[in-house]
Amino acid sequence: MPRMFLKLEELAKVIRILIFKDIQTILEKARSKSFKAVNTARLFLKGFPKNSAESTGKASI
Structure with a gap:
């Protein structure tokens, strides 16, 4: 007859x-954000908005 229950150590x-997997997932999401x-x-x-405004000819606010 197969065992129906895991030992306490196996369950732990x-x-x-x-x-651990849940914590890893949370950390990965936090890292990506x-x-x-x-x-x-x-x-x-680096002045990205200023440069893009200059290239399009529109004033940057």
Whole structure:
């Protein structure tokens, strides 16, 4: 007859893996958002709006 229940240690291991995966997912999402914010800030620091306004001939506000 197959075992119907996991041992307590096996269950704890599975729960740890699931929590670790959730934390990894949260960190990856946070990293991608912070990279987007950093890249946007870099573009503005380099004068991105000013350069794009000059290339289109429109005034930058």
